[in-house]
Amino acid sequence: xxxxxxxxxxxxxxxxxxxxxxxxxxxxxxxxxxxxxxxxxxxxxxxxxxxxxxxxxxxxxxxxxxxxxxxxxxxxxxxxxxxxxxxxxxxxxxxxxxxxxxxxxxxxxxxxxxxxxxxxxxxxxxxxxxxxxxxxxxxxxxxxxxxxxxxxxxxxxxxxxxxxxxxxxxxxxxxxxxxxxxxxxxxxxxxxxxxxxxxxxxxxxxxxxxxxxxxxxxxxxxxxxxxxxxxxxxxxxxxxxxxxxxxxxxxxxxxxxxxxxxxxxxxxxxxxxxxxxxxxxxxxxxxxxxxxxxxxxxxxxxxxxxxxxxxxxxxxxxxxxxxxxxxxxxxxxxxxxxxxxxxxxxxxxxxxxxxxxxxxxxxxxxxxxxxxxxxxxxxxxxxxxxxxxxxxxxxxxxxxxxxxxxxxxxxxxxxxxxxxxxxxxxxxxxxxxxxxxxxxxxxxxxxx
Amino acid sequence: xxxxxxxxxxxxxxxxxxxxxxxxxxxxxxxxxxxxxxxxxxxxxxxxxxxxxxxxxxxxxxxxxxxxxxxxxxxxxxxxxxxxxxxxxxxxxxxxxxxxxxxxxxxxxxxxxxxxxxxxxxxxxxxxxxxxxxxxxxxxxxxxxxxxxxxxxxxxxxxxxxxxxxxxxxxxxxxxxxxxxxxxxxxxxxxxxxxxxxxxxxxxxxxxxxxxxxxxxxxxxxxxxxxxxxxxxxxxxxxxxxxxxxxxxxxxxxxxxxxxxxxxxxxxxxxxxxxxxxxxxxxxxxxxxxxxxxxxxxxxxxxxxxxxxxxxxxxxxxxxxxxxxxxxxxxxxxxxxxxxxxxxxxxxxxxxxxxxxxxxxxxxxxxxxxxxxxxxxxxxxxxxxxxxxxxxxxxxxxxxx
Numbered sequence: 084x085x086x087x088x089x090x091x092x093x094x095x096x097x098x099x100x101x102x103x104x105x106x107x108x109x110x111x112x113x114x115x116x117x118x119x120x121x122x123x124x125x126x127x128x129x130x131x132x133x134x135x136x137x138x139x140x141x142x143x144x145x146x147x148x149x150x151x152x153x154x155x156x157x158x159x160x161x162x163x164x165x166x167x168x169x170x171x172x173x174x175x176x177x178x179x180x181x182x183x184x185x186x187x188x189x190x191x192x193x194x195x196x197x198x199x200x201x202x203x204x205x206x207x208x209x210x211x212x213x214x215x216x217x218x219x220x221x222x223x224x225x226x227x228x229x230x231x232x233x234x235x236x237x238x239x240x241x242x243x244x245x246x247x248x249x250x251x252x253x254x255x256x257x258x259x260x261x262x263x264x265x266x267x268x269x270x271x272x273x274x275x276x277x278x279x280x281x282x283x284x285x286x287x288x289x290x291x292x293x294x295x296x297x298x299x300x301x302x303x304x305x306x307x308x309x310x311x312x313x314x315x316x317x318x319x320x321x322x323x324x325x326x327x328x329x330x331x332x333x334x335x336x337x338x339x340x341x342x343x344x345x346x347x348x349x350x351x352x353x354x355x356x357x358x359x360x361x362x363x364x365x366x367x368x369x370x371x372x373x374x375x376x377x378x379x380x381x382x383x384x385x386x387x388x389x390x391x392x393x394x395x396x397x398x399x400x401x402x403x404x405x406x407x408x409x410x411x412x413x414x415x416x417x418x419x420x421x422x423x424x425x426x427x428x429x430x431x432x433x434x435x436x437x438x439x440x441x442x443x444x445x446x447x448x449x450x451x452x453x454x455x456x457x458x459x460x461x462x463x464x465x466x467x468x469x470x471x472x473x474x475x476x477x478x479x480x481x482x483x484x485x486x487x488x489x490x491x492x493x494x495x496x497x498x499x500x501x502x503x504x505x506x507x508x509x510x511x512x513x514x515x516x517x518x519x520x521x522x523x524x525x526x527x528x529x530x531x
Numbered sequence: 532x533x534x535x536x537x538x539x540x541x542x543x544x545x546x547x548x549x550x551x552x553x554x555x556x557x558x559x560x561x562x563x564x565x566x567x568x569x570x571x572x573x574x575x576x577x578x579x580x581x582x583x584x585x586x587x588x589x590x591x592x593x594x595x596x597x598x599x600x601x602x603x604x605x606x607x608x609x610x611x612x613x614x615x616x617x618x619x620x621x622x623x624x625x626x627x628x629x630x631x632x633x634x635x636x637x638x639x640x641x642x643x644x645x646x647x648x649x650x651x652x653x654x655x656x657x658x659x660x661x662x663x664x665x666x667x668x669x670x671x672x673x674x675x676x677x678x679x680x681x682x683x684x685x686x687x688x689x690x691x692x693x694x695x696x697x698x699x700x701x702x703x704x705x706x707x708x709x710x711x712x713x714x715x716x717x718x719x720x721x722x723x724x725x726x727x728x729x730x731x732x733x734x735x736x737x738x739x740x741x742x743x744x745x746x747x748x749x750x751x752x753x754x755x756x757x758x759x760x761x762x763x764x765x766x767x768x769x770x771x772x773x774x775x776x777x778x779x780x781x782x783x784x785x786x787x788x789x790x791x792x793x794x795x796x797x798x799x800x801x802x803x804x805x806x807x808x809x810x811x812x813x814x815x816x817x818x819x820x821x822x823x824x825x826x827x828x829x830x831x832x833x834x835x836x837x838x839x840x841x842x843x844x845x846x847x848x849x850x851x852x853x854x855x856x857x858x859x860x861x862x863x864x865x866x867x868x869x870x871x872x873x874x875x876x877x878x879x880x881x882x883x884x885x886x887x888x889x890x891x892x893x894x895x896x897x898x899x900x901x902x903x904x905x906x907x908x909x910x911x912x913x914x915x916x917x918x919x920x921x922x923x924x925x926x927x928x929x930x931x932x
Binding site for chain 2: 119120122126129130133134137354355356357358361367368370371372373374375376379380383384386387388389390391464468469471472474475482485486489496498499502503505506509510513514517
């Protein structure tokens, strides 16, 4: 405390004057505007010009898309008669169902919805904080969900293998959620519960798998008892379409791309010349040609490559082509990650006496994939966008459905509105993916 | 316990186990296995294919290249008629593909650099708009954008009678049949001007070398940029005027229902070109932004402390270093432009894939040969571009001691 005793004996305490507020033009809204929009006369001109451009664009879009738009009409003619310079959203409303599901029969569309809801429910625990066994749930989703979804979407007769896998998937789904509910309410995992109930707690950990297996078998039996005769009618894949088909193709490609890419990348960095050269040839071939040529090859040449009695439908051919293409691109991303892991990590893993696969799975790949998250997700976004190319081959994905809207005799010429609507959907999907990858990157960032 | 077991196993290790556990032998075994699998797959596909070809009575071989194609192509840069051969169709397709790709590459690079720099603008409004441009364009499929430009923009343009007059000079006419513009028709002596252009380019090249040598020796700078510009434009124009302006322009004019004279670009070309430019510019913008940001601020400060003017700092310090980071992704974007130009097939622009892989393949039925030839073209473009990139990278990479 700066205090001085004056000659008269009073204590004088130094109290500084309150500092003056900063000039009004440097703080608050005004300061921000000066700093960011009007810091020079040129910048001011630029700002006003841009504002004017934004203004006329927004007004024109509002006029076209909302003020003058037609929401209810029977045909494009009627739209034009009602409002010649407005958007014809009536067409989108009429075609909405087709844009979403293609020609999937109306009464069966609940299966598509159910399939995606199940996927969402099954994946949801991955985002719950402090939950054990997330990796197990993730592996179960990737390994078993395709069978369940495949049956839900395609339907029809199922052989003994499909029968088994579908019910295994349902069992796994029930087990996953039992596990989640138990863990969140009591703090003990499903595995611990089962072990505790059957009195295996004292026994060796190696024996714990028997109660687990037994429990799974019981759930499986119950599921089978209730759903054993359940079946849905077959829906031919040429009726699949719209956003549904887009998501199916993109989903399969995304799921296949990562393991395929990792395998190819490891092969490319292998010490064995035969394996390395084969991997390089495959990757470079698929990366140097456009996807559309790969799709053409899949459609025109695959029937020639296979024995005459094997008939693949077009969807399967296209999916195989896209998967090969996606794996080649993903391989280069993964290779970038492998090269970015410092050499010391490889040497340390070797020094610890880890085998090749153990050092890859435990040390190298986790670091490499984490480094490459933005690129991997960027690749997934690219794949989702690339699925639009199947429309050229004649599969009714969302883009071809949007195009078909304007080719329908009643709605002929209606192109702008469907394409803008489709662009919005693609944008939402891709933008959400890229934002999620950025948040994931921030969360997993370990370096300072 | 474990040690005992280990010792026992070591003692009882047979020569067989020794061979199996040797890493070199394992490596050879795996390679033979992979080789065998690949060989078997190839053999399987090959036998299936020959059997299928025989069963369908399809011929194989490249003889079809000499036979007449017989279909017409909507628009081509080099002259084409239905009596030409399949081999010539291949060439027509390649030229059409390269034409649209090269033009798109030039323009998309310019636009991408502008947007990339705008994203770094101090002006918040400008940088935000540039950022949203990049986000919106990058997150919608290119094919959708191509269809949008084709179906929603160029197909709904007015008929030739109500053409939009671009530039209001009456020489650039835009309508639903395409963009009409004047066509140069060189006269007899025009070749002298062409030679002059060539001479000017060579002269500028040597001028640059000389100026650099002089600067290294004496420290004096020579205004290379302005003098080059003068030579590049001055010499050909001078020669052109001296030889008596031997260049006529054929200007499009409305006669009846259509334009006569001049030349035109069809709507499919315009749609593809604009979509390619706008789409890839967003990728280049991101590269440019990242490249400029990768030059550390210390470089700017160091150059100001040496007394360089801001313009010189940008030109001599920042851009050369940023280019090192920008070039590799930029070149791979160029490669993507060439590959993505194959989406032309969706709107009927006759590029290589459309005329050769679709029309010719459907007509001749030589699926394998045609697919292989198309893939060969794209692969060789890719290989050429990546070879150029490797050469460039070697030249500009940091020379560390």
